[in-house]
Amino acid sequence: MVCAWGVRVSQIFSAELAVTSNFSFLRGASYGDELVMTAKALGIAAIGIADRNTFAGIVRAHKAAKENDLRFLPGVRLVTQDGFEVIAYPTDRPAYARLCRLLTLGNRRAPKGSCYLTLEDILAYGTGICFVAMPPRVPGKLFTAGLARLAQAFSGSVWLGMARLYGADDARRLKALSCLSDDLQVPLLATNDVLYHEPERRQLQDVVTCIREHCTVKEAGFRLEANAERHLKPPAEMARIFKGYEGALCETERLVERCHFSLDELAYEYPDDVFDDQLAPQALLEKLTYEGAAAKYVMGVPEKLQATLAYELKLIGELSYAPYFLTVYDIVRFANEKNILCQGRGSAANSAVCYCLGITAVDPTEIDLLFERFVSAERNEPPDIDVDFEHERREEVIQYIYAKYGRDRAGLAATVITYRARSAIREVGKVMGLSEDVVGAMAKMTWGWSSTGVSPKRVREAGLDPDDRLVAISLTVASELIGFPRHLSQHVGGFVITRGALEEVVPIQNAAMDDRTIVEWDKDDLDTLGILKIDVLALGMLSCIRRAFDFLEESYGIRHGLRTIPQGNAAVYDMLCEADSVGVFQVESRAQMSMLPRLRPRTFYDLVVEVAIVRPGPIQGDMVHPYLRRRNGEEAVDYPSEELRQVLSKTMGVPLFQEQAMKISIVAAGFTPPEADGLRRAMATFRRNGTIYDFEHKFINGMIERGYEPDFAARCFKQIEGFGDYGFPESHAASFALLVYVSAWLKCHYPDVFCAAILNSQPMGFYAPAQLVRDAREHGVDVLPADINHSDWEAKLEFVNAVSGSEASAGFPSYRKRWGSKPRHRCAVRLGLRQIKGLRAEAGGVIADRRLAGYDSVRDLWLRTGLSPRVIELLANADAFRSVGLDRRDALWGVRGLGGWGQHKKGQNGKMPATLPLFAHLENAGFQSEPDVYLPPMPLGEHVVNDYATMRLSLKAHPVSFLRTSLQARRVITHAMLDEMKDGAWVSLAGLVLVRQRPGTASGVIFATLEDETGIANIIVWPKIFERYRKIVLQSRLLAVRGRVQKADGVIHIVADWLDDWTHELTSLTDGRVGMDEHGLAPSDGVKNPVGDPREDGLRKLYERQLRAARLMPKSRDFH
């Protein structure tokens, strides 16, 4: 093409090569795909995206460009420490590798999130790269000198970027640049230095600039652009505004022609040095697979499985994924050697090969596998194997990977942290100069909401005027900002491993954690480019199960592993049917607990369904109730069509799993498999740009055309929408169901083992130690208090006969014992010192190590362990000195007497030596004898409160039991009595709030779980009632409820009608007496309105005091 004066503008080749996307954090104001699509629509021939010192955004743009069939140049805008800016486009793969190395170098020597480069670095790595130097508004000496050096070093590959930005001096500026270009023999290159795809984004660009500069928009001044010209412009417009500089436009074509590099060239190479074996990877994989199969099926590998294996191996061979499988196998083998429990999850469980290699645990003969879901030739995406490891030992696995492949070949994937509704509104509100409380009110509107904007109705509810100018602008801008990337963070466990140097594939950054490095791409980017990723995830339940296995071997001499637990045990299913599942993996939540008695699982597959059904997908698709009805035989099982029978036969005609929903879209809505996959991805990622509605239209119409009920079609689509957030394929549910069964088996047959194991694995799961201990005791397990002479750091098992019966049961209230009649175990659980808040593991270790025959006094413990009095005070506070005959108060007095407390000052750490070493030996001779001191005995109630304060649980009594008399007087019943209540009866209850939940799927309904000394009660608060008792519902620790009993399928709920906060009643426990004392120190009626109450003057400060008492109670866990 010839560029000369008079050529028709439509023929002018125009490429925009200085484009900044929003991955130049807080600079660019458009997504890469928006830029690409706009460029395509405007007729721009090629687009190059160059973000500030990062490649983080190019993969998305690359993908969008491919979909839109637009020439795309991946580039980077290199900004040196002293402000020299140059855009770099690699011409070929080696040049790209050099750029990656350059960025890695800059990233690694800078703190997280920045990149330090100098011109020298650029000169050192610049071979094969096309440079476009971007002059500042007024090109100074620094720029000229930099450009001259660059031009000298890479003659012929350097351009001078020229933008026309509608300043007052544009003409002079262009002329000056043109002179500079002549002087240095650097051709000009026309660009618009784009920050956003359309001029309407100026507002957002101004706002992000202010966020970056930490100022309000009113203060920003010249930091903002004067106009909205930095958007993509069509070629004709570019030709017009660069009239007289046509050559500069033609140079874009020259540059584009020079750059051949495409991200598609990053053909991924699997690491092939996993094993030193002589065999080729494929052969080795086949050998290992068949060996594994033979070991697993002693009776001979079933024929069907053999066929499956052959098919899978063939496909793996064709796609040459063998090294990938071997890599994962190697990691799993390492874990097994180190006795770290692990299990594959996700779609990998669809593979029989993975099962035979020991990566996954779902027996392919039991569950129908869908290998295509995992590996498919048409999708051409690498398989994704996620493996869970014990959460406490995952680090060992990570370090193994680093050690084996080296840091230059292994790195963690990134996660792009984006603006959520709340953070977007906060930031925008601040920039707009709204006051703190308005911003707070606006942010609060998003309570429990996530990625969508805010409706005017909600604005009004929050007490703001949606028509107010600033509020309206803030909300619009904020809704645009939602979804913008904010920074890169480290992925939970996605590892990228390459054959060559990783830093030649993608730049590497420092992560926030020491000793961790992350690559600049997230998992979707890696997927797009087909780069291997192994998810090394952490799962608390695996730690718990491993501990349980260790206890089993140690105390019962039984050796078990994940795969040797006897399957199909009726007692286990009986237990689950009764919703007796506290602590059991996945099915312990309130929602699961109310589902269990309805679903009544009897087989392993029922568990798979159980795990999958209480998820947003089936709930939003309203699939739960039809399934339950069909299962209970209340509704005939029928299929909407014959073609769907195959898809839905396993689940009685109701789609529950993600694969089923996908299959429906193929079978019933006429999607092609890639389209179906696109739909799934659209749900998860591209929610904002409206493509979802096209899919919705196509999906529903497609189904209606094929003769399905519109209602069924709409529900199926809703379900897919629900899966968007939390996809749960069948294979994944099956992997989890396996852990459900194992943990349930342990809990059912060895509640002592299970209790000790789960206590040692905290924090994890849904329940606090108090509830776990309580549940164990309800199952007849003796739980013994933490004690300096008996406890180790962790909880352990003691043989019951070794413990004096009196200690085990003295003072314990009688708990309801469901399993009490038939002892299934022989051990008691001794709480570990880890239960004591604030105590460190080293201290716990020292106490156990130096115990010998036992400590006989506070002083003895102190002298022998050398722990500081502060630490010993923690033990005393936790009442751990009972075995030496000291109760909490006496022990505290003793600890205090160790000295080292001196003047009570801030920062006093109690480390001051209390006794000079010379006199230490005189201690026992009564060298420092003191007068006896009479301390009033601590009332039981106060003991309990202090137990909670120090250990979050008490074995002595339940706090509510002390209030029982007064509660009874108010006709409050115990939770145990609920069993006898009739459906629809009115009751009053009171209990400690364990959990408050407001699930997004339940349209504003609040679920709360209360606990008293007899059991647990589930409360439902409808939105109307919630609004009336908002404060009480959200704040109470001790909540009183009056409401109607609702019983269905053995699940009891109380629908609240009236609520009250009785938290202040707990205060009476610390004062050792219930009710009022004559000096008005603990009056219960005035507390709610303490200061300035005309009836009571003596209540100053009581509120603070009362709050302190209430704070000692464990806080409820709130989810929204």
Add this chain to the structure above:
Amino acid sequence: MEPALAYSHAKKAGRQAGRRILSIWLPDWPVYRLARACKLDVAKPLVLRAARQGGERIVALNEAARALGAARGQLLADAQAVAPGLSVFGEDPDADRLALKRLADWCERYTPWTALDPSPVYEEPDGLFFDITGCAHLFGGETGLVQDLMARFAGFGFPARIAIAPHPGAAWALARYGRRAITLIGPDDVRSALDPLPLMALRIPLSMVDDLARLGVKRLADLHRIPRAPLVARFGKFLAQRFDQALGHDAEPISPSAPEIICRTRLQFAEGLVSLPDIEQAIRLLCDEMVPLLKGAGRGARRLQLHCFRSDGVRFAIMVGTSVPSADGAHLAALFSDRVTGFSHNQGIGGLEIGHGIETMVLHVMNADMVQAHQEALEENARKTRLKRRPADLGFLVDRLGNRLGFERVGRVCPRESHLPERAVVFIPAVAGIRPLEEGRDPHDWRVEERQRVGRPLRMLPCAEPVDAIAEVPDGPPRRFRWRRVVYQVAFSEGPERISPEWWQAGASVFARDYYRVEDEEGRRFWLYRDGVLGRETACPQWYVHGVFG
């Protein structure tokens, strides 16, 4: 059992006999202080927030907020979830302290011995101590005094609690933890009044209160039962001292507050000065003497007060202020001279009377700021060689004008960062604009830093005036335009400079402007703009002239 801790200090107690101490506690002082200062409605829920451990927390709140369920120490977000509609303000401990100090000064109407309570329960003082020994009868006895005090505080909108006791410790405890808002106790009732109070009444840290509570010691009465030695060994002397102070066994003085005078000079004359030149001369002397004092402290005066004591026992004072910290004797003297010219022998001009003459003059520096040292010699040099303005010179002018006309009347224009021409300058009080040279940037530089190498017109029209123009589409310069009925032929032009509206301003235009510098055939130069981008924003843009060059 004999109370072990309450041993007697006969001597000290004897010296303190008959002492009456009043402690006044202002619960939630910061909120009510703010409510009064900003005229907020205390019936509405008000809370103060501050960054504390774990995020923004409530540090003070009023009754209405407490009634909604908010509490001190709560996370602000939690409180707002429970009680929507809280009015939230930032805390301002400095203002609180200052206001409390003022309040203490005001309370000197009751007794000269007023002091801020040095031992707040929380972080900042929220109470006062008065030593009212021998003062109460002036107000109708202690009851009368307390009622008067209560009524006045209620008038200010400050809820208060008051206790009078023989020593500060007891008064403090009873003001905060007594059963009633007003407690008066005699020396014999101290022990019985204190016994039921919680340990927090001892002014000891909450952690110590907690530790003692765990041992079962929860009230002051419990403390009597514990032998002193082991207690001191475990909790330190501080506890014992506080206990003694509460019971009056340990002396605790109250120091009154007084205004801070940074430095002063003083002149006495054998005969009263009567002539104006003499007075001016004396002022000059005082100011010159002040200079080394100020320079020695590295400070410059911001506010000065001249007290003139007349021989007939009348005193009057003149106050002057400066816009920049100044340690220049001549300058300071000049400021006073401007004011003293108003003096006269009889009542008249300025209302100040010299009368029989001024015997004594005292000059106080009430307020001073740090000044940066200057190389005098170099500066002198620079001033001679180049006529370069020093900010101090301008400051002298502003001071003199300001002290005469009132500082609020002396203003100056200042560049403001805005792309829009009509918003690019702002009028500000002259005092605010004067700052020392910073980072080599001259604040008086009118050039818009490097962004434009092309100047804007010196004369801007107060309002842009519409013109009829003929121009190239879409964004070409005007060829010809008619302004005020005269047609101009454009010979040269430069532009456009496109300036988009400041969208965040209320009433902002929606059109971007394209500015052109044009010169007509006779060499007149104009600044014109087209309002609105053709095609994108409007179909038929209007032209305006906004300024004239030269």
